[in-house]
Amino acid sequence: MQKVIKHQKLNLLQVFRGLAAIMVILAHCDLIFNQNLQKDFFGKIFNFGGSGVDFFFVLSGFIILYIHQSDIGNRSKLKSFFIKRFTRIYPIYWVVLTLKLSASLFFAYDADTGKRNILEILKAFILFPQSREILSSSFLGVSWTLTFEIFFYIIFGLLIGLKPKLSFSIVSIWLLLTFTHFIGIFNLPKDGLMLNFIFNEHNLEFFLGCVAAYIVSKHKIPQEMTLICLGAFLYTLGAINYYYKVVEISPVISFGIPSMLLVVGSTSLEMRKHVHVNEVLIYIGNASYSIYLMHGFAINNITKFILKVAPGITQNSLILNILGIMIGGMGLIFGCAVYSYIEKPLISTLKPKLVTT
Template sequence: MNNHPKSKKRLYTIQVLRGVAAILIVLVHCNLIFNQNYEQDFFFRIFNFGGSGVDFFFVLSGFIMLYIHQHDIGHKNKIQSFLFKRFTRIYPIYWLILSLKLSLNLLPSYEADINQRNIVEVIKAFLLLPQDRNILSDSFLGVSWTLSFELLFYLVFTLLIILPRKFSYPIVFAWLLMTISNFMDVINIPEESLLLNFLFNSYNLEFALGCCAAYLFSTRKINLGMPLIFLGAFLYTFSAVNSYYGIIKLSTIISFGIPSTFLVLGCASWENRNNIQIPNWLVYIGDASYSIYLVHGFIINNLTKIVLKIYPAITQDILSLNILGFLLVFVATFIGCIFYTYIEKPLFLIFKPKLAKA
């Protein structure tokens, strides 16, 4: 039986985890940009595991989607509301930031690789269709490849809503079976097949893990919230250390997807059974995580270039370099929050009356 009312309680710890995932990605991209612009590491590459924030985001997305929309499955009258909510969540702020970057790229003083920015690639970038990640990094928003996977997950959920369960469940099961088979190398998809590698990529399993966590949370009385949090934190830390030293070669779904699932399920269960107070600023960063995610790379990349022109010797001053790195992480996060407060949130409010009617 479902232990939750149809009107879903907002889980503040889940928002905090979204903020954590965003900060992890900002940290690892700071190192990547330092390597690119300064040929130096940021803080001894300690935050190289920060790319796991993507795995964390995918698990969180799967959890949130099923937690919020599980009652919409099999009810095609809910599809208009679902699609409109998903569209307004992803595209408006993304289009704005992408357009801003493309506009700045037209300036003569702006250095950017535009060799592969033909009309087809531009259309694919704006629609978030599967695209070569090198092209995205050079000419568009490098992080947008993850949004393509997000949209694929929305498409799968759309099938669950519009089709009767006797049809949608076998389709989704077949898709997951193919994805697991690809993950376990049971089938061999050629690397040059961009679409097939996208459709059956192991990243898609992390959405499924999040859905499993939401299903357990919604249908079982889980009393082990804190042990699950400790287990997830321990495994996540172990994987972070392992990724730094390269002791054991593991896929990200094993090393970070599974620990993220324990953390998400543990935090949701712990909050659901306890009257806890989450600091507003932590929830706020989680709310702003999408804007932070979209703008941080652009901010850090350009600020590092400005600093290099003003103070070229910084590449040889390790202490100043690392202080600069943390400062840039803070500035990029702060600007992302500004974008959320003054751009993303007002954009959402424009669509909110239409959401009520959808």
């Protein structure tokens, strides 16, 4: 009989998930304001919110290794791993994508969707890498990040399904090539979509999350608050630099490394002592995936509706910015509703015994 390893529930990670989702909402408020209203949202100060994606990647890397490190080299765990991971990503994504395609085809919601061929639609459904321009104009703009998530699951699946000596050799070579590409030792052709995807710098952020999980699992960290403060400080510097564009820095450095420090510090703190976390914040973290998938649809349509019924509102910047916060809040609420009434029941119906993370 196999030993069941129980992992401590880390509520602060859920809070970080919710925070990352909110940052993305704020960044997309500016993007959608520019598209629909030709106005900036709070002077673009929230544009750094796109770094919520970097935070998500680090969190994902941490959670996968933290939960599945004992499965490495155990091929019997491979099927269970993929079922759990794919169940977490695909069902609600397929629902949202189908709704978007239906709206585009039957209500002319997005005219570009009708221009796509069967292969491009199939790629969108299975999250196979394709042009971000195509995804944004015809499918779900945020789905490009999910392709990296699926790729990371496949890479980690190698560690589970193959003998450690072989799997670690393959993954080490891939990481080495990715890192050398990141630091500019070798360059890939700009039109090489697949190669640029496989060796993309974002993959290093999953690795940073895995490093964080390894550190927390193997070592006691005595200075948790120091790491949390340092991570928050460096993340803030990254946000300031993103706004003022003082120097060109990769998001892996400006946001990925600070995210890793925040994760190591917070999880070490929560493992050492009880940390009270507000239930609302935990709920937002639980709903973060639905929020991530649905907020753009809500913000885009609410903004278009307001512009139609009150076109003069764009003349008052203060009112427009306050309205933008309200619209962002509506996007958050809409995503939470999708989580409660669609995603959660859907996963419970498909796999009632799976514990999703």
